[in-house]
Amino acid sequence: MSHRFTPLIELTLARVREFFREPAAIFWVYGFPLIMAISLGIAFREKPKQQITVDLVGTTEGSRTGELRELLKRDTRFVVHEPTTESWKKRLRDGKTDLVVVASSDPASGDSPWEFWQEPRRAESLLARQAVENLLLKGQGGTVVVIADQELNEAGSRYIDFLIPGLLGMNLMGGGLFGVGFVLVDMRVKKLLKRFLATPLRHSDFLLSVMLSRLLFMVPEILALLGFSWLVFGVQVQGSFLELVAVIILGGFCFAGVGLLIASRATTLETASGLMNLLMLPMYVLSGVFFSSERFPAAMQPLVKALPLTALNEALRGVMLEGESLPALWRPIATLVAWGAVSFVIALRIFRWK
Amino acid sequence: MSDPKVRPAIHCRQLTKTYPGRPPVEAVRGVDLEVPVGECFGLLGPNGAGKTTTMEILEGLLDATSGDVEILGRHWGTDDRELRERIGVSLQETNLSDKLTVGEIVKLFRSFFRTGLTISQAIEQVALQEKVNARFSKLSGGQKQRLAIACSLVGDPELLFLDEPTTGLDPQSRRQLWDVISGFRNAGRTVVLTTHYMDEAEKLCDRVAIVDNGKVIALGSPRQLISQLGSEHVLEPSWVNNPPTEAELRTLPSVTLVRREDERYLMSVSEPHLALPALLDFTRQTGRELASLTTRHATLEDVFVTLTGRHLRDGDKGAV
Ligand SMILES: Nc1ncnc2c1ncn2[C@@H]1O[C@H](COP(=O)(O)OP(=O)(O)OP(=O)(O)O)[C@@H](O)[C@H]1O
Ligand SMILES: [Mg+2]
Numbered sequence: 001m002s003h004r005f006t007p008l009i010e011l012t013l014a015r016v017r018e019f020f021r022e023p024a025a026i027f028w029v030y031g032f033p034l035i036m037a038i039s040l041g042i043a044f045r046e047k048p049k050q051q052i053t054v055d056l057v058g059t060t061e062g063s064r065t066g067e068l069r070e071l072l073k074r075d076t077r078f079v080v081h082e083p084t085t086e087s088w089k090k091r092l093r094d095g096k097t098d099l100v101v102v103a104s105s106d107p108a109s110g111d112s113p114w115e116f117w118q119e120p121r122r123a124e125s126l127l128a129r130q131a132v133e134n135l136l137l138k139g140q141g142g143t144v145v146v147i148a149d150q151e152l153n154e155a156g157s158r159y160i161d162f163l164i165p166g167l168l169g170m171n172l173m174g175g176g177l178f179g180v181g182f183v184l185v186d187m188r189v190k191k192l193l194k195r196f197l198a199t200p201l202r203h204s205d206f207l208l209s210v211m212l213s214r215l216l217f218m219v220p221e222i223l224a225l226l227g228f229s230w231l232v233f234g235v236q237v238q239g240s241f242l243e244l245v246a247v248i249i250l251g252g253f254c255f256a257g258v259g260l261l262i263a264s265r266a267t268t269l270e271t272a273s274g275l276m277n278l279l280m281l282p283m284y285v286l287s288g289v290f291f292s293s294e295r296f297p298a299a300m301q302p303l304v305k306a307l308p309l310t311a312l313n314e315a316l317r318g319v320m321l322e323g324e325s326l327p328a329l330w331r332p333i334a335t336l337v338a339w340g341a342v343s344f345v346i347a348l349r350i351f352r353w354k
Numbered sequence: 355m356s357d358p359k360v361r362p363a364i365h366c367r368q369l370t371k372t373y374p375g376r377p378p379v380e381a382v383r384g385v386d387l388e389v390p391v392g393e394c395f396g397l398l399g400p401n402g403a404g405k406t407t408t409m410e411i412l413e414g415l416l417d418a419t420s421g422d423v424e425i426l427g428r429h430w431g432t433d434d435r436e437l438r439e440r441i442g443v444s445l446q447e448t449n450l451s452d453k454l455t456v457g458e459i460v461k462l463f464r465s466f467f468r469t470g471l472t473i474s475q476a477i478e479q480v481a482l483q484e485k486v487n488a489r490f491s492k493l494s495g496g497q498k499q500r501l502a503i504a505c506s507l508v509g510d511p512e513l514l515f516l517d518e519p520t521t522g523l524d525p526q527s528r529r530q531l532w533d534v535i536s537g538f539r540n541a542g543r544t545v546v547l548t549t550h551y552m553d554e555a556e557k558l559c560d561r562v563a564i565v566d567n568g569k570v571i572a573l574g575s576p577r578q579l580i581s582q583l584g585s586e587h588v589l590e591p592s593w594v595n596n597p598p599t600e601a602e603l604r605t606l607p608s609v610t611l612v613r614r615e616d617e618r619y620l621m622s623v624s625e626p627h628l629a630l631p632a633l634l635d636f637t638r639q640t641g642r643e644l645a646s647l648t649t650r651h652a653t654l655e656d657v658f659v660t661l662t663g664r665h666l667r668d669g670d671k672g673a674v
């Protein structure tokens with residue numbers, strides 16, 4: 001027994017030692033899932049008291065929607081919002097409201113159906129519709145309530161439309177960080193960086209070449225994703241295609257800059273990939289790739305909005321879904337420019353050439 | 355621009371390098387070097403002596419902890435771009451891009467320099483013509499080494515730094531590279547190289563510095579250093595049984611030094627025609643029997659052994 005198992009034990013021990021001597025590994029195995037669980041928990045948190053959010057659009061005093069407003073306000077189960085602009089569509093899509101009641105064009109006619117907008121793929125939305133209907137039935141003493149159910153289903157407002165810009169942003173982030181950061185650290189580890197340094201090659205030429213090649217690799221990647229989603233799902237770009245290209249290039253540069261920053265000091269691939277994951281994984285969760293970042297509580301929003309991927313996704317969705325132009329998206333664009341420029345400048349200053 | 359005939363190619367004073375850490379490593383501790391233009395200069399020393407560290411400081415790839423360095427009359431930190439155009443460097447280990455071919459790699463390096471050799475010239479110098487289209491990952495160790503040299507030559511440098519250029523090469527490739535290096539030197543250029551091979555240093559280098567523990571412990575032409583031993587020949591006898599003491603052997607004529615390594619003895623002798631018959635007589639008179647006997651010229655290895663009591667390469671008992 002004694003000798004038979006010593007190699008096994010020693011090897012296992014060696015592995016365990018190696019593992020615990022790598023603080024990054026400990027974080028990834030133990031710390032990271034915890035952080036994921038906490039963030040997702042916050043995003044999909046149980047509301048303290050289950051309330052139904054209803055948006056009322058175009059309500060006027062004395063009309064039947066005005067009466068509905070009074071009914072809803074008296075009932076503690078409901079939270080009423082009255083968005084002034086067309087933002088209710090976005091609110092419905094982002095899950096910020098469960099049901100939207102739009103006042104009909106002819107408020108005098110009591111027979112015209114109620115215009116209920118909902119998101120039939122969300123249980124809360126169906127529940128809200130049911131609850132409001134019941135409320136109306138009670139209020140009207142049992143007369144039939146005619147409801148015209150509407151859902152946001154035109155291209156540009158489906159989940160896939162929401163998802164594709166998010167995936168695009170995620171790709172730009174991963175590609176920028178790995179394509180620049182990993183490549184540079186690999187060169188440093190292999191002493192290729194040192195070898196280049198021993199020639200008259202300019203530092204700026206070298207770094208620019210790495211970033212440029214990254215932008216080139218990006219082209220087929222993006223064309224494939226956009227082409228595929230257009231062919232298969234009919235995902236379209238509502239805004240200008242050129243502006244979309246501009247946002248993509250800006251995003252590419254921004255994350256290439258961040259990748260450069262990560263690569264500027266790291267001397268091992270483990271450090272680099274650890275840093276990259278440390279940066280990327282929270283953004284997968286927080287930055288609205290798979291679900292709207294609006295789901296996070298208001299207190300977290302300034303932080304969430306300051307993340308480069310949130311900004312990129314917002315700009316991409318602005319152009320692709322809302323058909324907005326770049327000036328209207330100045331806030332996320334400025335965030336991207338700031339991240340890219342600050343990272344680039346710091347990276348150039350602290351880059352470990354020697 | 356100063357006259358290169360007057361200015362040495364390399365001039366450094368009191369160079370030190372301490373790598374931070376626990377404990378810190380004093381890799382170089384006060385090295386003075388002066389290499390005139392046109393010389394082939396060798397740094398010789400065991401593993402960890404500080405050769406690579408010294409080279410990389412001279413190449414401007416590593417910051418010294420203290421000391422002054424002047425290369426081609428210029429200084430790192432102020433004249434980097436000019437210096438980079440004028441020197442060629444081959445590191446001890448570099449993994450060039452695996453996926454590129456020999457031709458592509460040389461072309462890439464050529465593009466960094468304003469002037470230089472043509473790509474085919476550089477490849478011919480190291481006799482890699484047949485491998486122009488082979489990927490780096492498909493080259494043998496020696497071929498990779500030769501490609502690294504080609505990359506250091508492609509900018510047509512005045513001063514060439516080669517860190518262990520021939521380590522791992524077969525004898526034929528080594529000789530080929532020696533020709534390249536001698537040719538470069540014979541064209542009036544300067545070479546600084548490190549090596550573990552005594553024969554290489556003796557053959558190629560006008561002068562060598564023997565480095566140990568971060569210090570230069572001997573400096574001069576290989577011939578000078580060997581003759582400073584006082585005895586330029588070495589006898590290496592071994593006996594079948596009953597090996598004699600070192601003191602007994604030291605009494606023989608013209609023997610200056612005796613060292614014993616297991617079964618084998620190293621006897622430094624100034625006049626082998628006196629020492630050799632005496633050794634044979636001694637063996638016969640004491641009823642011993644020789645197992646082997648070699649005589650050879652003293653080498654730089656013997657210089658190192660005499661100075662430090664150790665061999666240049668651990669576990670490699672003087673086989674040169
Ligand atoms: N980056 C580093 N950090 C810490 N110590 C180092 C570093 N590089 C080298 N050393 C140490 O400095 C000493 C000198 O190393 P150096 O590489 O200069 O030796 P060398 O003479 O080139 O040896 P070799 O013949 O094996 O190439 C060694 O003890 C080595 O362990
Ligand atoms: Mg070395």
